[in-house]
Amino acid sequence: xxxxxxQNAAPRYGFNWRTVLLGLFPLxxxxxxxxxxxxxxxxxxxxxxxPLEQLNIERIILPEPGSIALHVVNDGPxxxxxxxxxxxxxxxxxxxxxxxxxxxLSRATITIPYPWVKQEAHLxxxxxxxxxxxxxxxxxxxxxxxPSGKLLLNFALVGFYIGIVPIALGMLWFPILRRLNPRGxxxxxxxxxxxxxxxxxxxxxxxxxxxxxxxxFWQGVPLVIFVSLISLGVLVAIGAVRRGSSRVLDTSxxxxxGIGLHNLGxxxxxxxxxxxxxxxxxxxxxxGFALHNITEGVGIVTPLVREPPRFxxxxxxxxxGGGPAILGTWVGGFGFNPVLATxxxxxxVGAxxxxxxxxxxxxxxxxxxLGDPALNWTTLFGLSSGLLIMYFTAFLVKF
Numbered sequence: 001x002x003x004x005x006x007q008n009a010a011p012r013y014g015f016n017w018r019t020v021l022l023g024l025f026p027l028x029x030x031x032x033x034x035x036x037x038x039x040x041x042x043x044x045x046x047x048x049x050x051p052l053e054q055l056n057i058e059r060i061i062l063p064e065p066g067s068i069a070l071h072v073v074n075d076g077p078x079x080x081x082x083x084x085x086x087x088x089x090x091x092x093x094x095x096x097x098x099x100x101x102x103x104x105l106s107r108a109t110i111t112i113p114y115p116w117v118k119q120e121a122h123l124x125x126x127x128x129x130x131x132x133x134x135x136x137x138x139x140x141x142x143x144x145x146x147p148s149g150k151l152l153l154n155f156a157l158v159g160f161y162i163g164i165v166p167i168a169l170g171m172l173w174f175p176i177l178r179r180l181n182p183r184g185x186x187x188x189x190x191x192x193x194x195x196x197x198x199x200x201x202x203x204x205x206x207x208x209x210x211x212x213x214x215x216x217f218w219q220g221v222p223l224v225i226f227v228s229l230i231s232l233g234v235l236v237a238i239g240a241v242r243r244g245s246s247r248v249l250d251t252s253x254x255x256x257x258g259i260g261l262h263n264l265g266x267x268x269x270x271x272x273x274x275x276x277x278x279x280x281x282x283x284x285x286x287x288g289f290a291l292h293n294i295t296e297g298v299g300i301v302t303p304l305v306r307e308p309p310r311f312x313x314x315x316x317x318x319x320x321g322g323g324p325a326i327l328g329t330w331v332g333g334f335g336f337n338p339v340l341a342t343x344x345x346x347x348x349v350g351a352x353x354x355x356x357x358x359x360x361x362x363x364x365x366x367x368x369x370l371g372d373p374a375l376n377w378t379t380l381f382g383l384s385s386g387l388l389i390m391y392f393t394a395f396l397v398k399f
Contacts, residue, residue, distance in 0.1 A: 053080040053132040055102075056215035059336065060124070060136055061144040062116060070110040070124070070136065074102035075215035081129040087114045088122055105217060116141045145275055147334050155329040158270055162289040163263045163325025168318050170297020177298075177305045185305055186366040187382045192299040193359050194386020196255070199262050199296075200352040202394070204228075206265045207345035213338040224346045231350030236357070247358075248303040249313060255303070255355040256321035259296045261348025263321065266293075267328020268341050275333045289325075292393040296321060303359060 054076030061069045068087070074080055082100045084091055094100075094112045102108055116122055122138040145151055177188055204224070211220025235254060270285045300317050331337065363382075364374045372378070 052076055053078060053128055053130065054216065055080065055082075055126065055128075055132075055134045057126075057134065057136045058213070058215070058338065060138055062138070062141060063144060063146075065143065066113060066115050068112040068114050068116060068122075068124070068138075070112070070126075071107070072102070072110060072126075073107045073215050074104055075217050077104060079103045080132070082108075082110065082126050083129045084127040085110065085112055086125040086127070087112060089125075118142060145333055151333070152330065155271060155274075155333050156326050158286060159267050159326030159329040160322075162266060162270065162286055162293060163260075163322030164318060165322075166290050166293035167259075167297040167300065167322045170294045170299075171301050171314060171318065173298055174301045174304070174308075174314075177302060178308070180305070182366070183370060183378060186363070186370060187378050188298075188302050188305070189359060189362045189366055190379045190382025191386040191389075192302045193356060193363055194383040194388075195295055195299045195390055196258075196352055196356045196359065196386075197383075198387050198390035198394075199259065200349055200356065202390075203262045203265060203345055203348045203352060206269075207342055207349060210265075210338045210341040210345065214342060218339065218342075220342060224342060224349070227343055227346035228349040228353070231347040232353050233350075235351060235354040248307050249309050251303045251355065251358040251362075252300055252313075252317055253320065254351060254358065256300050256317045258348055258351030258355050259300065259321045260324040261344055261351060263289075263293065263296075264324035264328040264348070265341065265345050267325040267330075268332035268336065269328075271329040271332025271334075272336050273332075275336070288394075292390070293322075295389055295393065303362065 054074070056073050056075050057070055058073060059071040061071075063069055072082075080102055082094075082096060082102070085094045086092070092112055092114055094110055097109045097111070099108065100110075110126075112124070114122075116138070118141055120141055122141055124136045124138070126134045126136075128134075177185070180188065207224045207228075208221065211218075211224050214220040214223075266285070266289045270289070273285060297318075300321055301314075331340070363379060367374045367376060367379060370378075
Protein backbone atom coordinates (compact mmCIF):
# COMPACT_ATOMS: atom_id res chain seq x y z
CA UNK A 1 0.00 0.00 0.00
CA UNK A 2 2.83 2.35 0.85
CA UNK A 3 4.70 1.65 -2.45
CA UNK A 4 1.53 2.14 -4.52
CA UNK A 5 0.72 5.39 -2.73
CA UNK A 6 4.26 6.63 -3.35
CA GLN A 7 4.04 5.88 -7.11
CA ASN A 8 0.74 7.71 -7.51
CA ALA A 9 1.75 10.74 -5.46
CA ALA A 10 2.01 13.96 -7.46
CA PRO A 11 5.47 15.58 -7.49
CA ARG A 12 5.85 18.53 -5.17
CA TYR A 13 4.83 21.82 -6.88
CA GLY A 14 3.75 19.72 -9.92
CA PHE A 15 7.28 19.62 -11.42
CA ASN A 16 9.68 16.81 -12.22
CA TRP A 17 12.77 16.59 -14.43
CA ARG A 18 10.73 15.81 -17.53
CA THR A 19 8.62 18.94 -16.97
CA VAL A 20 11.74 21.04 -16.46
CA LEU A 21 13.31 19.76 -19.69
CA LEU A 22 10.10 20.43 -21.61
CA GLY A 23 10.12 23.96 -20.21
CA LEU A 24 13.73 24.55 -21.26
CA PHE A 25 13.28 23.13 -24.78
CA PRO A 26 11.73 26.32 -26.32
CA LEU A 27 14.53 28.42 -24.79
CA UNK A 28 17.21 26.11 -26.22
CA UNK A 29 15.63 26.32 -29.68
CA UNK A 30 15.40 30.12 -29.39
CA UNK A 31 19.08 30.27 -28.42
CA UNK A 32 19.98 28.23 -31.50
CA UNK A 33 17.99 30.59 -33.75
CA UNK A 34 19.68 33.68 -32.23
CA UNK A 35 23.13 32.08 -32.64
CA UNK A 36 22.34 31.35 -36.29
CA UNK A 37 21.50 35.02 -36.95
CA UNK A 38 24.54 36.29 -35.04
CA UNK A 39 27.00 34.07 -36.96
CA UNK A 40 25.42 34.15 -40.44
CA UNK A 41 23.48 37.40 -40.57
CA UNK A 42 20.39 35.45 -41.59
CA UNK A 43 21.17 35.97 -45.27
CA UNK A 44 20.72 39.74 -44.94
CA UNK A 45 24.43 40.59 -44.97
CA UNK A 46 24.12 42.44 -48.30
CA UNK A 47 21.87 44.99 -46.61
CA UNK A 48 24.37 45.77 -43.87
CA UNK A 49 25.51 49.37 -43.38
CA UNK A 50 28.07 51.10 -41.15
CA PRO A 51 27.23 50.66 -37.45
CA LEU A 52 24.86 53.29 -36.07
CA GLU A 53 26.44 55.28 -33.25
CA GLN A 54 24.35 57.07 -30.63
CA LEU A 55 25.60 59.29 -27.83
CA ASN A 56 23.38 60.95 -25.25
CA ILE A 57 24.79 64.12 -23.65
CA GLU A 58 23.03 64.04 -20.29
CA ARG A 59 24.43 67.16 -18.68
CA ILE A 60 26.84 70.03 -19.29
CA ILE A 61 28.41 71.76 -16.32
CA LEU A 62 30.86 74.65 -16.04
CA PRO A 63 32.76 73.74 -12.86
CA GLU A 64 35.13 76.72 -13.00
CA PRO A 65 36.30 79.43 -15.40
CA GLY A 66 38.19 77.87 -18.31
CA SER A 67 36.67 74.41 -18.00
CA ILE A 68 33.66 72.61 -19.47
CA ALA A 69 32.52 69.13 -18.38
CA LEU A 70 30.08 66.88 -20.24
CA HIS A 71 28.40 63.77 -18.84
CA VAL A 72 27.74 61.39 -21.74
CA VAL A 73 26.37 57.86 -22.16
CA ASN A 74 26.64 55.57 -25.18
CA ASP A 75 23.09 54.37 -25.79
CA GLY A 76 23.79 53.00 -29.27
CA PRO A 77 24.23 49.35 -30.30
CA UNK A 78 28.02 49.54 -30.90
CA UNK A 79 31.13 50.75 -29.12
CA UNK A 80 32.18 54.27 -30.13
CA UNK A 81 35.29 56.36 -29.69
CA UNK A 82 35.19 60.13 -29.26
CA UNK A 83 38.08 61.26 -31.43
CA UNK A 84 37.75 65.04 -31.56
CA UNK A 85 35.84 67.84 -29.86
CA UNK A 86 35.17 71.28 -31.30
CA UNK A 87 33.94 74.26 -29.30
CA UNK A 88 32.64 77.21 -31.31
CA UNK A 89 34.02 75.59 -34.49
CA UNK A 90 37.58 75.25 -33.12
CA UNK A 91 39.05 71.89 -32.12
CA UNK A 92 40.30 71.57 -28.53
CA UNK A 93 42.12 69.03 -26.41
CA UNK A 94 40.02 67.07 -23.96
CA UNK A 95 40.22 64.39 -21.28
CA UNK A 96 37.78 61.53 -20.87
CA UNK A 97 37.20 59.67 -17.62
CA UNK A 98 37.37 56.67 -17.60
CA UNK A 99 38.02 56.54 -21.37
CA UNK A 100 37.07 58.16 -24.68
CA UNK A 101 36.12 54.69 -25.95
CA UNK A 102 32.64 53.86 -24.69
CA UNK A 103 31.18 50.37 -24.96
CA UNK A 104 27.41 50.13 -25.23
CA LEU A 105 25.58 51.69 -22.22
CA SER A 106 28.82 52.95 -20.63
CA ARG A 107 29.32 56.48 -19.33
CA ALA A 108 32.14 58.99 -19.34
CA THR A 109 32.90 62.50 -18.18
CA ILE A 110 34.52 64.68 -20.84
CA THR A 111 36.54 67.65 -19.58
CA ILE A 112 37.47 70.42 -22.02
CA PRO A 113 39.91 73.21 -21.02
CA TYR A 114 38.05 76.00 -22.84
CA PRO A 115 37.95 79.71 -21.87
CA TRP A 116 34.17 80.08 -21.97
CA VAL A 117 32.80 83.59 -21.73
CA LYS A 118 30.25 84.43 -19.05
CA GLN A 119 26.66 84.93 -20.30
CA GLU A 120 27.55 84.01 -23.87
CA ALA A 121 26.39 80.96 -25.85
CA HIS A 122 28.77 78.18 -26.89
CA LEU A 123 28.31 75.26 -29.28
CA UNK A 124 30.07 71.96 -28.59
CA UNK A 125 30.51 69.28 -31.27
CA UNK A 126 31.75 65.76 -30.52
CA UNK A 127 33.21 63.78 -33.44
CA UNK A 128 33.65 59.99 -33.25
CA UNK A 129 36.37 57.95 -34.93
CA UNK A 130 34.10 57.14 -37.89
CA UNK A 131 32.95 60.75 -38.32
CA UNK A 132 29.59 60.73 -36.54
CA UNK A 133 28.91 64.07 -34.86
CA UNK A 134 26.87 64.98 -31.80
CA UNK A 135 26.14 68.57 -30.79
CA UNK A 136 25.18 70.30 -27.57
CA UNK A 137 24.64 73.97 -26.76
CA UNK A 138 25.36 76.08 -23.72
CA UNK A 139 22.67 78.79 -24.09
CA UNK A 140 24.06 81.09 -21.38
CA UNK A 141 27.45 80.34 -19.86
CA UNK A 142 27.55 80.73 -16.07
CA UNK A 143 29.58 78.81 -13.52
CA UNK A 144 27.58 75.84 -12.20
CA UNK A 145 26.62 76.43 -8.54
CA UNK A 146 28.61 74.48 -5.96
CA PRO A 147 26.93 73.35 -2.75
CA SER A 148 27.53 75.72 0.14
CA GLY A 149 25.68 76.48 3.32
CA LYS A 150 24.46 79.83 2.07
CA LEU A 151 23.32 78.53 -1.32
CA LEU A 152 21.59 75.51 0.27
CA LEU A 153 19.69 77.93 2.49
CA ASN A 154 18.79 80.20 -0.43
CA PHE A 155 17.45 77.30 -2.50
CA ALA A 156 15.58 76.00 0.57
CA LEU A 157 13.92 79.41 0.94
CA VAL A 158 12.87 79.30 -2.72
CA GLY A 159 11.27 75.89 -2.16
CA PHE A 160 9.66 77.26 0.99
CA TYR A 161 8.13 80.18 -0.93
CA ILE A 162 6.65 78.05 -3.72
CA GLY A 163 5.67 74.99 -1.65
CA ILE A 164 5.14 75.55 2.06
CA VAL A 165 3.83 79.14 2.05
CA PRO A 166 1.09 78.91 -0.62
CA ILE A 167 -0.23 75.57 0.67
CA ALA A 168 -0.40 76.91 4.22
CA LEU A 169 -2.20 80.05 3.00
CA GLY A 170 -4.66 77.95 1.03
CA MET A 171 -5.46 75.96 4.16
CA LEU A 172 -6.48 79.17 5.94
CA TRP A 173 -9.78 78.91 4.02
CA PHE A 174 -10.59 75.76 6.02
CA PRO A 175 -12.87 77.59 8.55
CA ILE A 176 -14.88 79.03 5.65
CA LEU A 177 -15.16 75.60 4.03
CA ARG A 178 -16.59 74.20 7.29
CA ARG A 179 -19.37 76.81 7.30
CA LEU A 180 -20.67 75.72 3.90
CA ASN A 181 -23.95 73.85 3.60
CA PRO A 182 -24.02 70.32 2.05
CA ARG A 183 -24.46 71.66 -1.48
CA GLY A 184 -21.57 74.10 -0.98
CA UNK A 185 -19.33 71.25 0.24
CA UNK A 186 -20.43 69.21 -2.75
CA UNK A 187 -19.32 72.05 -5.00
CA UNK A 188 -15.93 72.28 -3.25
CA UNK A 189 -15.38 68.51 -3.59
CA UNK A 190 -16.12 68.78 -7.32
CA UNK A 191 -13.81 71.78 -7.60
CA UNK A 192 -11.04 69.75 -5.92
CA UNK A 193 -11.45 66.99 -8.51
CA UNK A 194 -11.06 69.64 -11.23
CA UNK A 195 -7.86 70.93 -9.58
CA UNK A 196 -6.49 67.41 -9.36
CA UNK A 197 -7.26 66.57 -12.97
CA UNK A 198 -5.27 69.61 -14.07
CA UNK A 199 -2.40 68.66 -11.75
CA UNK A 200 -2.40 65.08 -13.08
CA UNK A 201 -2.20 66.30 -16.68
CA UNK A 202 0.50 68.86 -15.83
CA UNK A 203 2.60 66.33 -13.91
CA UNK A 204 2.20 63.82 -16.76
CA UNK A 205 3.45 66.35 -19.32
CA UNK A 206 6.37 67.32 -17.06
CA UNK A 207 7.32 63.65 -16.68
CA UNK A 208 7.25 63.19 -20.46
CA UNK A 209 9.42 66.30 -20.91
CA UNK A 210 12.09 64.89 -18.58
CA UNK A 211 11.71 61.42 -20.15
CA UNK A 212 12.55 62.96 -23.51
CA UNK A 213 16.01 63.84 -22.15
CA UNK A 214 16.80 60.23 -21.21
CA UNK A 215 19.05 57.93 -23.20
CA UNK A 216 17.08 55.70 -25.58
CA PHE A 217 17.59 52.50 -23.58
CA TRP A 218 15.60 53.95 -20.68
CA GLN A 219 12.47 53.91 -22.91
CA GLY A 220 11.24 57.13 -21.34
CA VAL A 221 7.55 57.10 -22.29
CA PRO A 222 6.92 53.43 -21.33
CA LEU A 223 8.85 54.12 -18.10
CA VAL A 224 6.48 56.96 -17.23
CA ILE A 225 3.41 54.84 -18.04
CA PHE A 226 4.51 51.80 -16.07
CA VAL A 227 5.74 53.70 -13.00
CA SER A 228 2.48 55.69 -12.92
CA LEU A 229 0.33 52.55 -13.15
CA ILE A 230 2.40 50.67 -10.57
CA SER A 231 2.30 53.54 -8.07
CA LEU A 232 -1.45 53.89 -8.67
CA GLY A 233 -1.93 50.16 -8.07
CA VAL A 234 0.17 50.19 -4.89
CA LEU A 235 -1.77 53.11 -3.43
CA VAL A 236 -5.13 51.55 -4.34
CA ALA A 237 -4.05 48.28 -2.70
CA ILE A 238 -2.92 50.12 0.44
CA GLY A 239 -6.21 51.98 0.54
CA ALA A 240 -8.14 48.71 0.24
CA VAL A 241 -6.52 47.12 3.32
CA ARG A 242 -6.30 50.09 5.70
CA ARG A 243 -8.35 49.59 8.83
CA GLY A 244 -9.17 51.61 11.93
CA SER A 245 -8.14 54.96 10.56
CA SER A 246 -9.90 57.99 9.20
CA ARG A 247 -10.43 57.53 5.47
CA VAL A 248 -10.83 61.27 4.91
CA LEU A 249 -7.55 61.97 6.72
CA ASP A 250 -5.85 59.22 4.70
CA THR A 251 -7.28 60.78 1.54
CA SER A 252 -5.87 64.18 2.51
CA UNK A 253 -2.45 62.69 3.19
CA UNK A 254 -2.47 60.87 -0.16
CA UNK A 255 -3.60 64.07 -1.84
CA UNK A 256 -0.79 65.96 -0.13
CA UNK A 257 1.72 63.29 -1.23
CA GLY A 258 0.64 63.57 -4.87
CA ILE A 259 0.79 67.36 -4.76
CA GLY A 260 4.18 67.14 -3.05
CA LEU A 261 5.61 65.06 -5.90
CA HIS A 262 4.11 67.55 -8.35
CA ASN A 263 5.81 70.38 -6.43
CA LEU A 264 9.07 68.44 -6.57
CA GLY A 265 8.98 68.93 -10.35
CA UNK A 266 8.38 72.65 -9.89
CA UNK A 267 11.38 72.86 -7.57
CA UNK A 268 13.49 71.02 -10.16
CA UNK A 269 12.50 73.53 -12.84
CA UNK A 270 13.41 76.53 -10.67
CA UNK A 271 16.69 75.04 -9.43
CA UNK A 272 17.72 74.11 -12.98
CA UNK A 273 16.83 77.62 -14.22
CA UNK A 274 19.16 79.24 -11.66
CA UNK A 275 21.88 76.65 -12.33
CA UNK A 276 21.75 77.56 -16.03
CA UNK A 277 22.06 81.24 -15.25
CA UNK A 278 18.46 82.04 -16.16
CA UNK A 279 17.78 84.05 -13.00
CA UNK A 280 15.01 86.11 -14.59
CA UNK A 281 13.17 82.94 -15.62
CA UNK A 282 13.69 81.49 -12.15
CA UNK A 283 12.19 84.58 -10.53
CA UNK A 284 9.13 84.47 -12.80
CA UNK A 285 8.70 80.79 -11.96
CA UNK A 286 8.83 81.51 -8.22
CA UNK A 287 6.09 84.14 -8.47
CA GLY A 288 3.98 82.04 -10.82
CA PHE A 289 4.23 78.81 -8.85
CA ALA A 290 3.53 80.59 -5.54
CA LEU A 291 0.26 82.04 -6.87
CA HIS A 292 -0.60 78.83 -8.71
CA ASN A 293 -0.08 76.61 -5.65
CA ILE A 294 -2.33 78.45 -3.21
CA THR A 295 -5.23 76.45 -4.64
CA GLU A 296 -3.48 73.23 -3.64
CA GLY A 297 -3.97 74.04 0.06
CA VAL A 298 -7.73 74.29 -0.52
CA GLY A 299 -7.77 70.90 -2.21
CA ILE A 300 -5.80 69.20 0.58
CA VAL A 301 -8.18 70.26 3.39
CA THR A 302 -11.42 69.84 1.45
CA PRO A 303 -11.91 66.15 2.44
CA LEU A 304 -11.53 67.15 6.13
CA VAL A 305 -14.41 69.61 6.44
CA ARG A 306 -16.67 67.11 8.27
CA GLU A 307 -13.92 65.43 10.33
CA PRO A 308 -11.34 68.08 11.37
CA PRO A 309 -8.13 66.40 12.60
CA ARG A 310 -5.71 67.57 15.28
CA PHE A 311 -3.64 70.67 14.47
CA UNK A 312 -0.49 68.55 14.13
CA UNK A 313 -2.01 66.84 11.09
CA UNK A 314 -2.36 70.20 9.31
CA UNK A 315 1.37 70.79 9.84
CA UNK A 316 2.12 67.30 8.50
CA UNK A 317 -0.03 67.92 5.43
CA UNK A 318 1.73 71.23 4.75
CA UNK A 319 5.19 69.64 5.02
CA UNK A 320 4.23 66.65 2.87
CA GLY A 321 2.71 68.82 0.15
CA GLY A 322 5.20 71.69 0.16
CA GLY A 323 8.44 70.16 1.47
CA PRO A 324 9.36 68.31 -1.76
CA ALA A 325 9.65 71.68 -3.51
CA ILE A 326 12.72 72.36 -1.33
CA LEU A 327 14.25 69.02 -2.29
CA GLY A 328 13.52 69.79 -5.93
CA THR A 329 15.36 73.12 -5.86
CA TRP A 330 18.43 71.42 -4.35
CA VAL A 331 18.45 68.61 -6.92
CA GLY A 332 17.76 70.97 -9.83
CA GLY A 333 20.39 73.46 -8.71
CA PHE A 334 23.25 71.15 -7.76
CA GLY A 335 22.88 67.81 -9.51
CA PHE A 336 19.95 67.49 -11.88
CA ASN A 337 19.23 63.87 -12.76
CA PRO A 338 16.58 63.34 -15.47
CA VAL A 339 16.10 59.67 -14.53
CA LEU A 340 15.13 60.43 -10.94
CA ALA A 341 13.03 63.41 -12.05
CA THR A 342 11.10 61.21 -14.49
CA UNK A 343 10.49 58.49 -11.91
CA UNK A 344 9.43 60.90 -9.14
CA UNK A 345 6.98 62.70 -11.43
CA UNK A 346 5.56 59.41 -12.72
CA UNK A 347 4.95 58.33 -9.12
CA UNK A 348 3.24 61.69 -8.62
CA VAL A 349 0.89 61.00 -11.53
CA GLY A 350 -0.13 57.68 -9.99
CA ALA A 351 -0.64 59.30 -6.57
CA UNK A 352 -2.80 62.10 -7.97
CA UNK A 353 -4.92 59.65 -9.99
CA UNK A 354 -5.54 57.61 -6.84
CA UNK A 355 -6.72 60.73 -4.99
CA UNK A 356 -8.97 61.71 -7.89
CA UNK A 357 -10.63 58.32 -7.41
CA UNK A 358 -11.03 58.87 -3.64
CA UNK A 359 -12.35 62.44 -3.87
CA UNK A 360 -14.47 61.39 -6.85
CA UNK A 361 -16.24 58.91 -4.59
CA UNK A 362 -17.01 61.78 -2.17
CA UNK A 363 -18.55 63.67 -5.10
CA UNK A 364 -20.70 60.69 -6.12
CA UNK A 365 -21.84 60.06 -2.53
CA UNK A 366 -22.59 63.76 -2.09
CA UNK A 367 -24.79 63.73 -5.20
CA UNK A 368 -26.74 60.76 -3.86
CA UNK A 369 -27.37 62.48 -0.50
CA LEU A 370 -28.65 65.55 -2.33
CA GLY A 371 -30.91 63.39 -4.49
CA ASP A 372 -29.09 64.36 -7.66
CA PRO A 373 -27.47 62.25 -10.37
CA ALA A 374 -23.69 61.85 -10.10
CA LEU A 375 -23.16 64.39 -12.88
CA ASN A 376 -25.34 67.43 -12.22
CA TRP A 377 -24.98 71.19 -12.64
CA THR A 378 -23.23 71.60 -9.27
CA THR A 379 -20.73 68.85 -10.09
CA LEU A 380 -20.11 70.15 -13.57
CA PHE A 381 -19.70 73.74 -12.37
CA GLY A 382 -17.29 72.63 -9.65
CA LEU A 383 -15.17 70.53 -12.03
CA SER A 384 -15.06 73.32 -14.58
CA SER A 385 -14.17 75.92 -11.96
CA GLY A 386 -11.29 73.80 -10.67
CA LEU A 387 -9.89 73.30 -14.16
CA LEU A 388 -10.25 76.98 -15.05
CA ILE A 389 -8.64 78.20 -11.81
CA MET A 390 -5.58 76.02 -12.41
CA TYR A 391 -5.46 76.85 -16.11
CA PHE A 392 -5.49 80.61 -15.65
CA THR A 393 -3.15 80.67 -12.65
CA ALA A 394 -0.77 78.58 -14.80
CA PHE A 395 -0.61 81.63 -17.10
CA LEU A 396 1.51 83.23 -14.37
CA VAL A 397 4.07 80.45 -14.90
CA LYS A 398 3.97 80.31 -18.70
CA PHE A 399 3.75 84.07 -19.28
